[in-house]
Amino acid sequence: MHRPSDEILKKYADLLVNFALNHWKWVNPWEVVGVEISESAKDFIIPLQDSILKTGCFPIINFSPEDWVLRNFYENANEDQLKFYPKKYMKAFMSEIDHLIMIKSKKDLFELKWIDSAKIMSRNKAAKFYYNARKKKEEAGNFSRVIAAYATPSVADESSMRLEEYWDEIIRICYLEEKNPAQKWKELMNQMWEICEKLNNMNIEKVKVEWEWVDLEVQIWSNRKWISWRWANIPSFEIFTSPDWRGTNWKIKITQPFYRNWDVIEWMELEFKNWIVVKSSATKNEALFKNMLDVKNGDKIWEFSLTDKRFSKVTKFMANSLFDENFWWEYGNSHIAIGMSFFQECYKWDYTWFKRKNREELGFNDSAVHSDLVHSLPRTVTATLQDGSKKVIYKNGEFCI
Numbered sequence: 001m002h003r004p005s006d007e008i009l010k011k012y013a014d015l016l017v018n019f020a021l022n023h024w025k026w027v028n029p030w031e032v033v034g035v036e037i038s039e040s041a042k043d044f045i046i047p048l049q050d051s052i053l054k055t056g057c058f059p060i061i062n063f064s065p066e067d068w069v070l071r072n073f074y075e076n077a078n079e080d081q082l083k084f085y086p087k088k089y090m091k092a093f094m095s096e097i098d099h100l101i102m103i104k105s106k107k108d109l110f111e112l113k114w115i116d117s118a119k120i121m122s123r124n125k126a127a128k129f130y131y132n133a134r135k136k137k138e139e140a141g142n143f144s145r146v147i148a149a150y151a152t153p154s155v156a157d158e159s160s161m162r163l164e165e166y167w168d169e170i171i172r173i174c175y176l177e178e179k180n181p182a183q184k185w186k187e188l189m190n191q192m193w194e195i196c197e198k199l200n201n202m203n204i205e206k207v208k209v210e211w212e213w214v215d216l217e218v219q220i221w222s223n224r225k226w227i228s229w230r231w232a233n234i235p236s237f238e239i240f241t242s243p244d245w246r247g248t249n250w251k252i253k254i255t256q257p258f259y260r261n262w263d264v265i266e267w268m269e270l271e272f273k274n275w276i277v278v279k280s281s282a283t284k285n286e287a288l289f290k291n292m293l294d295v296k297n298g299d300k301i302w303e304f305s306l307t308d309k310r311f312s313k314v315t316k317f318m319a320n321s322l323f324d325e326n327f328w329w330e331y332g333n334s335h336i337a338i339g340m341s342f343f344q345e346c347y348k349w350d351y352t353w354f355k356r357k358n359r360e361e362l363g364f365n366d367s368a369v370h371s372d373l374v375h376s377l378p379r380t381v382t383a384t385l386q387d388g389s390k391k392v393i394y395k396n397g398e399f400c401i
Contacts, residue, residue, distance in 0.1 A: 001153065001163065002162075002163045002164040002167060003043055004167050004171070006047075008171060008176050009043070009044060009047040010047050010050075010051070011176045011181055012044070012047070012148070012174065012176055013044070013047035013048045013050065013051040014051050014182075015174065015176070015181050015182055015185075015234065016048070016051070016101050016146050016148055016234060017033070017048070017051040017052055017055060017101070018051065018055065018182065019181075019182040019185065020144075020146035020148075020231045020232075020234055021033070021099045021101070021144050021145075021146060021231070022099065022144050023144060023231050024186070024231065026055070027055050027057055027098075027099060028056075028057075029055065029056025029057065030056065030057070030058070031057045031058070031098040031099065032057065032058045032059075032060060032096055032097045032098050032099070033052045033055075033057045033058070033059050033060070033097065033098065033099045033100070033101065034059075034060045034062065034093065034096075034097040034099070034100045034101070035048055035049075035052075035059060035060065035061045035062065035100075035101045035103070036062045036064075036100065036101070036102045036103065037061065037062070037063060037064070037101075037103040037105075037150075038063070038064040038065075038066055038103070038105055038106070038107075039063070039064065039065050039066040039067070039107065040066055040105045040106060040107040040150070040152045041103045041105040041150035041152075042063075044103060044150050045061060045063070048101065048103075049061065057098075057099075060093070060096070060097060062093075066106075066107040066108070066111075067107070068111065070111060070112065071111050071112055071115065074112060074115045074119055074120070074123075075115070077119075079122075082119055082122050082123050082126070083122060083123070083126045084126070085123075085126040085127050085129070085130070087129060090129075090130045090133070091129075091130075091133055094130065094133045094134055094137060097143075098142070098143060098144075099143065099144050099145065100134070100143070100144075100145040100146075101145070101146055101148070102145065102146070102147045102148075103147075103148055103149070103150050104147060104148070104149045104150070104320065104322060105149065105150035105151070105152055105155075106152060106154060106155065106262075107152055107154060108154050108262075109152075109154040109155055109158055109259070109262065109319065110154075110262055110263060110264075111262050112261060112262035112263070113262055113263050115261075115262070117261050117263075117287070117288045117291045117292075118291060120261045120262075121261075121291055121292070121295055121369075124295075124369065125295065131340075144231065145232055146231060146232055146233070146234055147232060147233050147234070147322060148174075148233075148234045148322070149170065149320055149322050149323070151163060151166045151167050151170060155318070155319050155320060158264075158319040159316065159317055159318050159319045160317075161316070166318070169316055169318065169323075172313060173235050173313045173314055173323065174234060174235050185229075188237075188311060189228060189229050191311065192228035192229065192237070192239060192308075192311060193228055195226075195228075195239055195308070195399050195401070196225075196226045196227055196228050196239055198401050199226040199239070199393070199401065200225055200226055200348070202383065202385055202391070202393075202401070203222040203385055203386040203387075204220045204222065204224075204383045204384070204385060204386075204393075205219070205220060205221060205222060205383075205384050205385060205386055206218060206219045206220055206247060206383070206384045207220060207304065207381050207382065207383050207384070207393070208381070208382045208383075208384070209252070209334060209379050209380075209381050210379065210380050210382070211377060211378050211379040211380060212377055212378070213252070213253035213255070213375070213377060214251070214252045214253060214334075214375055214377070214379055215250045215251055215252075216248070216249075216250050216251065216252045216272070216336075217247070217248065217249045217250055218243050218247065218248050218301065218304050218336075219243055219244040219245075219246065219247020219248065219363070220241060220243050220244070220304070220383075221243070221244045221247075221363070222348075222386050223347065223348045223362075224241045224242065224243065224244070224346050224347065224348065225241060225345070225346050225347065225348050226239055226240065226241045226346075227239070227240065227241065227345055227346060228240075233322060235313070235314070235322070235323065235326060236326060237307055237308070237311045237312035237313070237314065237326040237328075238305045238306065238307045238325060238326055238335075239305065239306055239307070239308065239399070240303055240304060240305035240306070240346075241303070241304055241305075241346050242302060242303055242304075242341045242345070242346035242364060243301060243302075243303075243304050243363070244362070244363030245275055245300040245301050245302065245341070245363055245364075245365045246275045246363050247275065247363070248272045248275050248300075248301045249272050249273060249274070249275070250271070250272060251269065251270065251271040251272070251279075252269070252270055252336065252373075252375060253267065253268070253269045253375065254267070254268040254269070254270070254373040254374065254375055255267070255374065255375050255376050255377055256317070256324055256327065256333075256373075256374035256375070256376055257317075257319070258289075258321075258371065258372075258373055258374075259319060259320070259321065260288065260292060260371065261288060263285055263288060264284065264285065264319075265282050265284060265285045265286075265288055265289045266282060266283050266284040266285070267282060267283040267284070268280070268281070268282045268289055268373060269281045269282070270373075272301075275300065276299045276300055277293055277299040277300075277338070280293055292369060292371060293338070295339070295367060295369045296367060297339065297365050297366055297367035298338060298339050298367050298369045298371075299338065300338060300339075300365045300367070301336055301337070301338055301365070302337050302338060302339050302340055302341040302364075302365045302367070302370060303335075303336060303337035303341070303372070304334075304336055305325070305334065305335045305336070305337070305372075306332065306333075306334050306381065306394050306399070307325075307326050307327070307328055307332050307333045307334070307335075308328075308332055308394075308397070308398050308399050309328035309329075309330075309331070309332045309397040309398060310398055312326050312327070312328040312332070314326045314327045314328060315327075315328065315329060321372050324374055325372045325374055327374065327376055328376075328397060329376060330397065331376060331377060331378045331379070331396070331397045332376075332394075332396075332397030332398065333374050333375065333376040334374075334375050334379055334381065334394075335372050335373055335374040335375065336372075336373055337370055337371055337372045337373065338367075338369070338370075338371050338373070339365065339367035339369035339370040339371055340365065340366060340367045340369065340370040341364040341365045341366065347362075378396070378397075379394070380392060380394070380395045381393050381394035381395070
């Protein structure tokens, strides 16, 4: 089975540890770095551990076995066992670490294909306390994290690529062929933040997305910030905000396949009325799609994102949302996400005041799910500004501001 060279894996690990963690700053000696990694990415453990040790930090490796272990659990666990999530253990882990690296890899992309999706959703809801604890620590400025992918034959097959080809895409997309990948990322991020600054100075109240299969209106509000890469994903080429969920209407068809619960949902359609999803359909796995929407607040928007084709290097379908939400091809992409909102990252005003307010009062959604749904056909995005004027901000796959 193909494996990237030691040099590439070292560059990849160094990019995650020395660049993405701690927001472009070096991690500090004596800090603790957690790593969540599964068996299919085991060749990446030593490079990651070496990079962490060289910083003077302390690594904690959470290694998950595969080979049907997870499927066996879902097939044999009773309801109480499904809902049990080790709170003391997971809270202690979150309390101990200062940074977290999460490596996405699956030996079998469809391991749980025949498992009742309601069981998986139940398990996800039981784990929400862990996400909340992580988010609370992150919002307090005491924690950083990054998600990255490790390619497997299963995901390569789903993308109609050989494993070596898939790895070539990761290497190209993440600038791992460069002598100094971090420097290339810094240069790109500075360009993207210039666009964010222009968007934030426009005081956008709402956006209208129009073209074939999409006619969507999203309330932004002038108190929201548009942001770019937050160090949390490698790669990331999107520019996005967390809109006011109470101002979303009309409809959108999702053109990219969406992978959830070890299965795939295709050609999804959503219709919003008075801010929530009132109609939904999918040509494949519609029941799973509706299950996802039925989770509390899973039927409300939490992110609106645009990817400019001048920045993105993702030119092929990768069967992994980490890449596919940045896909540009000919027309760039826009995507919405439903479920959990970003909080302090996308809020313009004093965050100490924000924490005292009920997030729902400000239109930030809270949920146990967060799902990125991508539309990659042509579209025009028109902004309505605070003074009532309108301006096209995105067309032909590019920002035009």
